[in-house]
């Protein structure tokens with residue numbers, strides 16, 4: 001067991017202010033482990049000093065750190081997918097760069113892996129995010145469990161562990177829009193969820209505004225369920241039957257028209273979300289473009 005390797009995959013998008021504290025706390029934890037480790041940073045098109053700071057740290061530890069440098073911003077989940085492709089570990093752990101996920105929780109993920117779990121999910125305790133984010137997550141978790149049939153308590157926490165076998169399967173998935181915790185759950189044979197602590201973002205601001213959050217939720221829903229489409233069909237039938245009944249009494253009204261228009265437009269929107277994603281898939285564009293991978297002594301700069 002001692003010769004096992006732990007890979008830590010961290011997506012980085014404009015996190016310059018957080019990186020030095022992250023290095024310190026992460027190295028502190030990793031040096032206390034009985035296993036070897038590697039850290040894969042994926043620079044997701046940062047426009048601040050994240051890349052030079054990462055490169056400086058890489059120069060100090062070229063044996064542990066690898067950097068995948070994207071040539072633009074392709075999104076957190078895509079960045080993690082690229083990190084998975086490069087990872088060599090027996091256990092692969094993802095975490096955020098902003099220190100909302102305490103690195104000190106890593107040993108607990110490792111011990112769950114040692115006891116045979118292939119996907120170690122996490123639930124954020126005393127979550128330090130805005131009321132809006134916490135409330136929205138509650139609703140999303142409930143809806144997603146209904147439509148996917150999973151029973152995850154926290155879809156959004158990215159401090160998670162995956163066995164090599166699970167990552168190998170995920171690496172075969174070439175979908176453009178995805179949501180990693182749900183994807184892993186789909187393939188897991190012995191998953192577990194543990195409670196982890198959560199901190200406020202150390203420095204800087206969240207990279208998700210309301211629109212990006214909505215898009216992410218649609219990625220999660222459309223990638224894992226056809227239920228919204230089926231719901232539209234059921235709704236359509238219901239409206240049709242209601243219309244038939246109403247027409248027997250010759251009832252009509254302005255408000256009814258507005259409601260029905262609202263329903264129809266929302267349904268078009270949902271269908272459009274799926275169609276748009278099918279369009280993205282069939283175009284088969286590369287999911288991301290790597291400018292350079294820095295690895296090993298050879299790339300020391």
Ligand code: UDP
Pocket residue numbers: 010011012013014015044073074075076079095096097098100201205206207208
């Ligand atoms: N991130 C990324 N690409 C993006 C958005 C975010 O690589 O397009 C990274 C970000 O640098 C951080 C992690 O993903 O390491 C989580 O992002 P953030 O903290 O902004 O999300 P939140 O905690 O607000 O959900």
Ligand code: MG
Pocket residue numbers: 096098100201206
């Ligand atoms: Mg964060």
